Amino acid sequence: MSRERELVMEIQVAGRTFYEEEETLTIIGDEAEILEAYFAEKTVKEESLKDGTYQYTFDKLTSTDSKTKRSNVAKAIHKSINDEISSQHKEVKLADITKVINEKETGKKWPLQSHAKDSTLTFDQYKKETKTYYKKITSAPMGYQVYLITETKNLKDKKVKLKIHEKESDLKLLKTKDDILPVLVFAKKEDTTTETEVSDWIEIDVKEESGNKEDGNLFLYKEENENKIEVGIKKIQLRPKEDKIKTEGEDAHKSFEGWQEALYIREDETQEGKKAIKEAEDSKAVRDAEKDTIQKFDKDAKNKTYPAGDIDAPKTAIAGKAIEYILDIDIDDKNYRHKDKATEEDKNNIRWSFYVQGESKTDKKSTYITSKSKPGFYTYAKTEVVDGKNKLTIVFDEALKGKKVQIEPFRGSPDLSINPKFVRTTTVQKAPEPKISKRETTSLWLTSQYENKEKDFKSYFKLETPGLLFPFRSIPLNHPDGFKNNSYKVWNYRLHETKAPTFGYKRNPGMRIHAARDLYYEVKEPIYAIFDGVVKRKKDFYLDTWVIEIEHDFEYKKGHKLTVRYGEVNKSNILVNVGDKVKRGQPIAEIGLLYNSKKKTYIVQPSPDKRGMLHIEMYTGEESGPLTDPNVKYSDMLYAKSTNYSTGRSFKRRKDLFDPLTLLDKMYINSKKEGLMK
Template sequence: MSNKELEIVIDTITAADRRFTYNETLTLENVLEPEVSSAYFAEKTVKKESLKDGTYQYTFDKETSTDSKTKRSNVVKAIHKSINDELSSQHKEVKLIDITKVINEKETGKKWPLQSHAKDSTLTFDQYKNETKIYYKKIPSAQMGYQVYLVTETKNLKDKKVKIKIHEKEEKDKDDKNKSVFKILKTKDDTLPVKVFAKKEDTTTDTEVSDWIEIDVKEENGNIDGDDLFLYKEENENKIEVGIKKIQLRPKEDKIKTEGEDAHKSFEGWQEALYIRENETDDGKKAIEDAKARKTARDAEGENATIMAFDKEAIKRIYPSGKINAPKTAVIGQEIEYILDIKNTDTAKEEDKNNIRWSFYVQGESKTDKKSTYITSKSKSGLYTYAKTEVVDGKNKLTIVFDEALKGKKVQIEPFRGEPELSITPQFVRTTTVQEASTPKIAQHETTSLWLTTQCDSMEKPGEMINKDFKDYFKLNSLHWVNPLDIMELRGWYGEKQWTPTKSTFHGRTGGKHDGLDLYSPTGKNVYACFEGAITFREDPSGYGNRIFLEGEYRGKTYYLMYAHLTTYKTGPVKIGDIIGTTGQTGNAKGQASKMAHLHFEVRTVKNSKPSFDPLQEIKELGNCVVKNPDKNSQK
């Protein structure tokens, strides 16, 4: 709608015996109400395109000899430089290959190759226009923790602001179809908080719970092609009104800080909300109930009913021959069984088996006497909360539940007659490491759906806001994999002047050497657990330096990930996305130039065997995100 003009004319006004004439034209502006036509999650890709754009006529400014291969090559280079120095500011070029083709072209009726080109003679070349298009493609889903973009396409909001809220979709409860629930949020009034970048490619700032995400709307050089919105890096006649904000699909905090804290306030909370762990499955719940029932039964047993009576004459009887059968690790609070696995040739009688006793002691702790190690009661403070000795199917059996005071310690269990040897002979003794219960494994990965609300100021009704919902649902997927570094690109420098990123790939060295990836990283950068598991350390001073192995499962398969040349590191159980160390230059990376700093990263299926596969092919997330041709200026 165009603006309208109103002409006001006041003629012949008399005041104080004076006459006046007033004539003025006023322009009435049409106030157009702003509109957000779409809002969505997108991923960004940059494409450089070279489009044919007519021809360029080159004129020789002097007689130019081309009677040899060397001269022709030099002329080609000189023409290429001259033309492109002129065209570069217009983002245009003539290609070297086209100039070479024309200079070497055979012309009918002329001696070939031409011996020279006369002054003021001309040559015609194809001309190309270079365009860099930045695509923001609408995406239906992404994994939590990933960086994506919020895009709003608008009208009448140029140089103003639009705000966005992220909501979670209510879903029907699996057990009660009449009830709606959220997987991450608690109520429909909650908003999913995410990390927001101050600028499109800047450092992050953080939203708080229920905050609106504010986006500047600009008129950009660009266009829309289906689900693809693209912007031109160069000036272009096509214009589009759009607001774009880079975000990371995770909240500010890493860990749940307090028991009962709202899940959506921490990244750990997001993860756990979308994981179904083994203890949350039907089988897992049944196992928990069974364990509770066994504890109830144990508690009900009499104090003197669990330990077999012992015949003082047992020393005269035959000792059953065999070895101890039991796990090497035990979990605090859970039953563990030790069985004297008797040989078929054993001549011990039943009364002999009924006179076997059991000894228990902690490695490294002093023993006042052998009798202090005997298991003679149902429980013993600081050692075990339950013990039972019996003969089952003709075999001697000890059932025991270790006390939490033994966490991390090694205990030795020994069956004996007469008195124990208190040795570490494997035939007669089982050494067991007592551990706290580990986090149940992830049995199932779930997703949840997100939708957006936009808000902007009304122009027709100042002070009022225009809200609009966009329920083209976006799937937020639970984590299968987290990259080991924030920036994932191959190391390029292999010397002061040698730039060869291909040497950083799997088997990228001479003779097929190099068993992993060299990922560029300045020292001191965080290193992350790619999946949930346990870490062990193995030093290699002359090679990999400080290195750790992360053992865990990725998409149902067990892997061992090796992180090498670290400065700091941690061991033990970790969750996906945990910081597990920092990059460094230990081992044979010590003393290398800072621009050569890197994380050596391997993906193995056998811990102590070198991998036989390319990790970029084996792990799809790596293949999708590792930059294989990095910019050398980014590695300094």
């Protein structure tokens, strides 16, 4: 900063004095500087600050000799004063007026019974100030709309620049430390429509605003104020412009989908997962190197004892993964016909039979396990005696996925029956896809620039994976932020067990407890998937509407996938099928109309509106099986509770049902902060 002042010079030459007034003196002041640069979120608060007093004068004799009269007088005074001063952003509070009017007279047990004309009362006066806070934040999920803030000195009406880097030690989204993270930048501070992707310097206009700092956070006044602060503000969205990966091998930073995948760590990518893979590879190498894996059978050996008792083995196996069957023939059973203990000879002459349930067997010998591998059935088999017990180790072939196999130990000849207790039926399953076991974060930081002078701000900002989205792009008609009209207030789905839309509300007939939150919308309102997932079921549901059940790739409970039931959707506009993979924010259906075809009537809530709604149920994923189960008792529920419980009444739902309200509230915030809510 520079200031110019006129300099008057006095010069004496040969006794004569001359004055020079054309010179100027430049005084160098403080230099221009960018003091801070950071990410922030915005909140608007209206505050009421004490601003002197207001003296009210009665214009007539006014009676206050009853509680009702005093209440009415207080309300009338409140209206009169605020009608006068509200244009100045000032107010008096009804509570203050009521308190003054109800004050007891000195030495008496009751308030003043009347107020004479021209008498006065004095009340505290408040000035209403709207403050916009820009709170510094240290983390946010990708997709959120946030603000870049620059606090400056001597840069009023200038432009500064910022760019976003990824921390070099993280580098999950970018390839090198010199790459710049692309984000959406809005044309104006509060713009919600005109955004442009920027992958270089982001220009910000610095202005002198009415505002200040409070507890380290920047705030600006809506009205002009004597407090001034120099600041630049730019709204951005933490995402690139493209939604999906366009080409295989595309750099992660080029699409929102790429960002997500870069921060999703699967089970097989964790240290534990890599260790398990290495151990499995080592075990396979050992198996591949083995020669004689099947015990030799002595057909002439004396049959002293025989397989009996329970076989120790799991009921399911993963194709391609080793599984063990263990049989102890040293049993203590008075009804067992071979009374003597098994000898080593007996144990060494136990053989194993293998066959696929439901498939024809040409002869018993074809089922014997006599070789290390049998294409189409198993890739490895080993029989042995370990710690005095007979053991079969086997790796089922991928061709057996979805089939049931019978494993039977025998001496002379197998029964080929599923009845003996020592026969094990095993279902062979496909190896599951590696789960997303960990959602990583990455760290961002800012560089500022003014007149080619750069400055780094390495207060690292944590970028997180996105959360669940609200299933709509507009506010429900029965949500406090968007009641269609006053009659919708009593149908507020966020209330506790009040009216039909709330969780835990009693339903008749059938002694049922409501298992969902009902979000009211007009018919055909689009419904969106709250997260990535797989469609598990769709079927007819209730009053001419259908239901979609999706298992989402989101862990509400560690190790389990959240299952969501999207109920009462339009049966004619379902956009997904069973087995489909859905993406976060993908349209899946529309709101249906509840219609009783037998009675030819509609559900009307509130009157006269014919009701369309989303009936949304949520399950932790800790249980399996159908979501509707009339046999589940109230006492069986893991999380769902209701004060409407009475003997015989239940949710009639799977045990891992829970009230979705907390998640719905978080999802609502997420969608608003991603700019998705109208």
